[in-house]
Amino acid sequence: MNKTWWKILASVLVIYTAIAGLLLGVPHLAILNETIRNLYFHVPMWFAMIVLFSISVFYSVKSLSTKSEIDDIKAVESVNAGIIFGILGLITGAFWAKYTWGQFWSFDPKQNFAAISILLYFAYLILRNAIDEEQKRAKISAIYNIFAFPMMVVLLFVLPRLKDSLHPGNGGNPGFNSYDLDSRMRMVFYPACLGWILIGYWVYTIRFRIRSLEVKQQQN
Amino acid sequence: MQLAKEVKYLIQKEVVLEWRSKYTINGVLLYVVSTIFTCYLSFVSLGKDDKLVWNALFWIIMLFASINGVSKSFLQETKGQQLYSYILASPAAVLISKTVYNILLMLVLTTVALGFYTLVFNDYSPPDLLLYYVAVIIGSISFSTVFTMVSAIASKAGNGGMLMAILSFPIIIPVLILLIKLAKNAVDGLPWENSYDEIAMLLVVNVITVATSLLLFPYLWRD
Numbered sequence: 303m304n305k306t307w308w309k310i311l312a313s314v315l316v317i318y319t320a321i322a323g324l325l326l327g328v329p330h331l332a333i334l335n336e337t338i339r340n341l342y343f344h345v346p347m348w349f350a351m352i353v354l355f356s357i358s359v360f361y362s363v364k365s366l367s368t369k370s371e372i373d374d375i376k377a378v379e380s381v382n383a384g385i386i387f388g389i390l391g392l393i394t395g396a397f398w399a400k401y402t403w404g405q406f407w408s409f410d411p412k413q414n415f416a417a418i419s420i421l422l423y424f425a426y427l428i429l430r431n432a433i434d435e436e437q438k439r440a441k442i443s444a445i446y447n448i449f450a451f452p453m454m455v456v457l458l459f460v461l462p463r464l465k466d467s468l469h470p471g472n473g474g475n476p477g478f479n480s481y482d483l484d485s486r487m488r489m490v491f492y493p494a495c496l497g498w499i500l501i502g503y504w505v506y507t508i509r510f511r512i513r514s515l516e517v518k519q520q521q522n
Numbered sequence: 523m524q525l526a527k528e529v530k531y532l533i534q535k536e537v538v539l540e541w542r543s544k545y546t547i548n549g550v551l552l553y554v555v556s557t558i559f560t561c562y563l564s565f566v567s568l569g570k571d572d573k574l575v576w577n578a579l580f581w582i583i584m585l586f587a588s589i590n591g592v593s594k595s596f597l598q599e600t601k602g603q604q605l606y607s608y609i610l611a612s613p614a615a616v617l618i619s620k621t622v623y624n625i626l627l628m629l630v631l632t633t634v635a636l637g638f639y640t641l642v643f644n645d646y647s648p649p650d651l652l653l654y655y656v657a658v659i660i661g662s663i664s665f666s667t668v669f670t671m672v673s674a675i676a677s678k679a680g681n682g683g684m685l686m687a688i689l690s691f692p693i694i695i696p697v698l699i700l701l702i703k704l705a706k707n708a709v710d711g712l713p714w715e716n717s718y719d720e721i722a723m724l725l726v727v728n729v730i731t732v733a734t735s736l737l738l739f740p741y742l743w744r745d
Contacts, residue, residue, distance in 0.1 A: 366738075366741050415696075418692055418695050418696075419692070421691075421692045422692035422693065425688050425689050425691075425692055428685075428688055429675075429679060429685065429688075429689060432679050432680075432685055433679050433680070438678070441741060441742070442675060442678050442679050442742065444741075445675060445738045445741060445742050446675050446689065448734065448738055449671060449672075449675070449693075449734050449735070449738060450692070450693060452730045452731075452734060453692070453693045453696060453727075456696050456727060456730075457695075457696050460723070461696055461699065461700075464700075464703070464719065464720070464723070465699075
């Protein structure tokens with residue numbers, strides 16, 4: 303992935319979705335009204351976060367068997383990038399909630415569980431800070447990362463289904479992907495997801511390169 | 523078969539050690555009883571109708587008691603002891619024996635706690651006591667499986683108590699939410715069919731936790 307074409311593609315897609323997402327027509331639904339456009343900006347954040355955290359788990363598994371420092375740096379930097387997207391997802395969701403539910407934070411199950419899963423990764427970062435020795439740190443934090451990942455999946459995808467939530471797609475509220483997501487919205491939504499995932503991956507590669515340069519500098 | 527034999531001996535060792543000192547069990551029991559008593563005295567102004575508050579309170583007390591009880595399993599051991607059991611037994615046997623021992627410990631603890639809780643809070647006894655007890659049993663199992671692994675991680679990181687709390691809370695919250703929901707069904711006296719979802723979910727979470735722990739523990743174990 304050292305080529306530049308996908309970076310250009312990501313930029314073009316995100317610029318396109320920012321413009322088209324605000325200008326193109328959307329279905330008019332009660333309560334949601336124009337806030338339905340938030341779909342283009344809120345949901346891709348979570349997709350990017352999940353992809354980045356999955357990359358992190360992949361490199362954690364790899365670093366357990368290879369014990370290479372590179373894999374450890376990859377795991378932690380993808381968590382760092384993923385947390386940025388998680389926080390952005392919470393913020394965009396909170397703004398949407400302000401205009402549809404009346405409050406930034408109304409302790410809806412989806413909001414709570416998303417916040418807890420971010421806490422999980424903050425705990426991961428704190429665990430890393432607590433250990434000084436590099437190899438030990440790489441091993442123990444990789445183990446915690448793998449151990450925590452299934453819990454995050456339960457938090458984000460299973461538990462909200464069991465509770466009553468106001469979030470679209472839950473508790474009898476129409477989900478965006480059932481009948482509301484008409485072809486006009488698909489034209490923007492899918493490129494937005496792809497674009498933001500690529501941007502997330504880009505952020506992660508930049509962070510990884512900076513970090514590995516720093517490590518190299520320290521070793522010399 | 524080798525594994526089963528090792529597990530049996532290690533559990534025996536844990537129980538004998540505990541029986542000789544009786545420190546953990548008595549300590550945690552006293553902790554639970556005094557916490558329940560403190561809670562009773564502080565919340566005494568709550569009326570009979572606040573059954574949900576009593577339920578949540580019970581689980582919070584259980585959560586802290588089990589963190590204190592289970593975290594001992596690895597944090598208490600010295601480096602020498604860990605090395606000794608590493609030479610003698612396979613990592614899987616160590617983890618399974620610790621988990622089973624913690625489950626036993628938690629079962630005793632939660633049963634006594636539930637008895638004392640219903641005794642102190644006279645008005646508060648869930649209509650469906652059997653279902654509540656099922657929730658308590660599943661709760662002890664889940665707390666033990668999760669906290670055993672987290673305490674192993676925390677003890678290897680070498681920064682005991684605080685890390686244990688930070689690392690375990692985000693992981694235990696989904697379990698705790700399911701448990702409180704299940705226990706609430708018992709408090710409301712709903713028919714059992716309504717609780718099968720939660721019970722199944724909790725069992726699945728436990729299976730996932732045990733499976734990932736068994737996979738990861740061998741890496742954690744060797745230094």
